[in-house]
Amino acid sequence: xxxxxLEKSLDGIRQLLSxxxxxxxxxxxxxxxxxxxxxxxxxxxxxxxxxxxxxxxSFFRKWQALLDECQKVxxxxxxxxxxxxxxxxxxxxxxxxxGDEVIKKVAALLKQYxxxxxxxxxxxxxxxxxxxxxxxxEILGLAEFIRRGAERMHGPVIGPDGKPSSQVEWKCTxxxxxxxxxxxxxxxxxxxxxxxxxxxxxxxxxxxQVAAA
Ligand code: GH3
Ligand code: MG
Ligand code: MG
Numbered sequence: 001x002x003x004x005x006l007e008k009s010l011d012g013i014r015q016l017l018s019x020x021x022x023x024x025x026x027x028x029x030x031x032x033x034x035x036x037x038x039x040x041x042x043x044x045x046x047x048x049x050x051x052x053x054x055x056x057x058s059f060f061r062k063w064q065a066l067l068d069e070c071q072k073v074x075x076x077x078x079x080x081x082x083x084x085x086x087x088x089x090x091x092x093x094x095x096x097x098x099g100d101e102v103i104k105k106v107a108a109l110l111k112q113y114x115x116x117x118x119x120x121x122x123x124x125x126x127x128x129x130x131x132x133x134x135x136x137x138e139i140l141g142l143a144e145f146i147r148r149g150a151e152r153m154h155g156p157v158i159g160p161d162g163k164p165s166s167q168v169e170w171k172c173t174x175x176x177x178x179x180x181x182x183x184x185x186x187x188x189x190x191x192x193x194x195x196x197x198x199x200x201x202x203x204x205x206x207x208x209q210v211a212a213a
Pocket of ligand 1: 084091096099125
């Protein structure tokens with residue numbers, strides 16, 4: 001191959017490479033955008049629409065990580081199950097939109113205590129869970145703060161026109177079941193079952209109270 005032909009071939013290769021570089025850059029951009037959208041979708045799917053709290057599945061993922069960490073460093077960890085008392089009556093008396101409002105306000109109360117070692121979720125309906133790293137006394141102290149916080153809550157009933165009433169107010173109370181790894185184990189399902197049994201006790205003893213497993 002003479003020099004001229006060689007130069008031509010090299011030019012061709014350079015042009016091809018430059019073209020390919022452009023294509024790869026475009027592909028990289030599209031890939032990054034796709035990843036961004038995927039993360040956004042994942043983030044939305046992790047959260048409950050009404051309250052913005054974690055859903056059960058994403059909560060369990062995060063909670064398992066916290067339990068693993070606590071087990072590794074030999075620290076106590078527990079869970080609270082929180083259930084709105086006689087919530088069916090709130091719906092029946094004031095209507096579903098007011099019920100939704102109460103659920104949102106309870107969620108907002110739980111969010112106030114959020115930190116890396118304490119995070120809430122909406123288990124479903126009018127039931128919530130909070131994973132807490134700390135001693136039993138600290139976990140029970142938090143439960144009592146939450147219970148008392150709900151006692152102070154109130155808000156206007158939403159009328160049939162969707163507007164808040166200026167005369168009628170809703171109130172609510174919470175029952176709380178607590179379990180920690182000391183009594184149960186580092187297994188999230190067993191912990192939740194123990195907390196649920198404690199919640200059942202709190203309901204049986206008259207509601208608006210905290211019971212420990
Ligand atoms: P208890 O004190 O024993 O917990 O009684 P309760 O009435 O709170 O419990 P029950 O399980 O009988 O009723 C729960 C009600 O919660 C029934 C259901 O219609 C209502 N509910 C579940 N999810 C929602 C929701 O997203 N919004 C509203 N407004 N109501 C809901
Ligand atoms: Mg209830
Ligand atoms: Mg319930």
